[in-house]
Amino acid sequence: MAEPASLKVSVWRGDAFRRYEVPAGTNQTVLDVVTHIQREIDPSLAYRFACRVGMCGSCAMTVNGRARWTCRTHVKRVVGEDGALELRPLANLPVIRDLAADLTPFFDKWQRARGTFQPRDAADGVVPEGALVNVVPEGALVNFVPEGTLGNVVPEGALINDVPEGALVNDVPEDFAVVPPASKARREADAGIECIGCAVCYASCDVVAWNADYLGPAAMNRAWTLVNDVRDGARAERLDAVAGDAGCHSCHSTQSCTERCPKNLDPSSAIAGLKRTLFWDALLGRR
Amino acid sequence: MSGARGQTHLWVVQRVTAMLLGIAVVVHLVTIVTAVRGGLSAREILDRTQGNEAWLAFYVVFALAAGLHGAIGLRNIAAETIGLRGRGADLAWLAAGLVTAGFGIRAALGLYA
Numbered sequence: 001m002a003e004p005a006s007l008k009v010s011v012w013r014g015d016a017f018r019r020y021e022v023p024a025g026t027n028q029t030v031l032d033v034v035t036h037i038q039r040e041i042d043p044s045l046a047y048r049f050a051c052r053v054g055m056c057g058s059c060a061m062t063v064n065g066r067a068r069w070t071c072r073t074h075v076k077r078v079v080g081e082d083g084a085l086e087l088r089p090l091a092n093l094p095v096i097r098d099l100a101a102d103l104t105p106f107f108d109k110w111q112r113a114r115g116t117f118q119p120r121d122a123a124d125g126v127v128p129e130g131a132l133v134n135v136v137p138e139g140a141l142v143n144f145v146p147e148g149t150l151g152n153v154v155p156e157g158a159l160i161n162d163v164p165e166g167a168l169v170n171d172v173p174e175d176f177a178v179v180p181p182a183s184k185a186r187r188e189a190d191a192g193i194e195c196i197g198c199a200v201c202y203a204s205c206d207v208v209a210w211n212a213d214y215l216g217p218a219a220m221n222r223a224w225t226l227v228n229d230v231r232d233g234a235r236a237e238r239l240d241a242v243a244g245d246a247g248c249h250s251c252h253s254t255q256s257c258t259e260r261c262p263k264n265l266d267p268s269s270a271i272a273g274l275k276r277t278l279f280w281d282a283l284l285g286r287r
Numbered sequence: 288m289s290g291a292r293g294q295t296h297l298w299v300v301q302r303v304t305a306m307l308l309g310i311a312v313v314v315h316l317v318t319i320v321t322a323v324r325g326g327l328s329a330r331e332i333l334d335r336t337q338g339n340e341a342w343l344a345f346y347v348v349f350a351l352a353a354g355l356h357g358a359i360g361l362r363n364i365a366a367e368t369i370g371l372r373g374r375g376a377d378l379a380w381l382a383a384g385l386v387t388a389g390f391g392i393r394a395a396l397g398l399y400a
Contacts, residue, residue: 210367244291245366249298282299287292
């Protein structure tokens with residue numbers, strides 16, 4: 001695509017779009033464009049950013065109709081041939097001013113979905129002395145432990161259930177919570193753990209637009225990582241918190257969240273996992 | 288019914304009825320296609336269904352699944368499009384589903400008797 005010499009940028013200023021002409025540059029990001037407008041053209045423009053390298057999740061905006069992280073979005077990937085760029089704040093959220101959306105409802109819903117780790121046995125997550133080892137799923141392989149680490153106190157390839165039933169936890173170092181990385185639950189948790197809380201999924205979700213109470217993809221993705229965390233002790237309460245019309249059961253699986261997540265996470269599958277878990281729990285009378 | 292627990296149960300009922308309907312609709316269509324070969328008459332239908340407990344059971348389950356599945360689906364559409372939510376609405380939809388199922392079950396009984 002031929003790159004235009006200058007960009008025609010329309011920025012939502014609360015009541016109307018204002019147009020700015022910004023010089024095009026190589027490797028220019030959308031955040032660079034916004035910063036140029038604010039520093040060189042119009043200091044009254046409000047927007048938010050922090051890290052500029054895709055870690056903090058502060059700079060998401062609606063770019064040409066689609067929610068994106070602006071610091072890692074190159075202009076040349078989203079601009080039209082005429083150099084037109086349209087910037088709005090994130091959808092589905094109150095706007096503080098101009099391009100800065102208020103993420104309070106978004107993070108309130110993380111709380112509502114019980115998105116905080118709750119240690120199973122002790123305040124600091126350490127399994128208390130005397131607890132049984134079989135918190136580890138039976139049959140899980142031990143040989144995921146890299147050679148040379150503590151793992152080789154257990155023979156390679158040995159099954160976890162070689163550990164004598166009823167053995168006390170203080171057979172393993174006291175501060176060492178055994179979480180087999182290759183276990184199904186841990187892999188499910190790992191798949192969703194890298195969320196940066198940018199709210200791109202939340203702004204892209206139709207169900208949030210239809211129901212203001214709906215928890216949204218990020219909060220439920222977080223809940224699913226914790227449901228799969230064997231060290232967590234609030235599984236039942238968390239499943240209660242994400243059930244029903246304001247939770248996973250309203251998801252239509254249209255997967256905009258998965259399509260648009262800048263970290264390539266898959267909240268849609270996480271929500272499906274919650275539905276599946278709740279389905280069997282309800283059917284088998286466990287709730 | 289408007290609590291998360293009741294909503295979860297409605298969701299489970301809708302999924303389970305969907306599974307039943309998947310099978311029931313296939314049986315229903317195959318029966319229609321088979322039955323209309325060489326003409327269709329009321330006598331032929333009654334010969335098949337009268338006094339036949341298997342067909343009665345099949346259509347009772349079919350009608351119940353269809354009534355509940357449809358009503359719960361309409362409930363969700365109404366909630367998302369016109370914001371019709373709450374305990375009263377849920378009970379009304381459940382009643383609508385059971386009445387719909389009742390009509391189907393009545394028809395099945397008519398064919399059986």
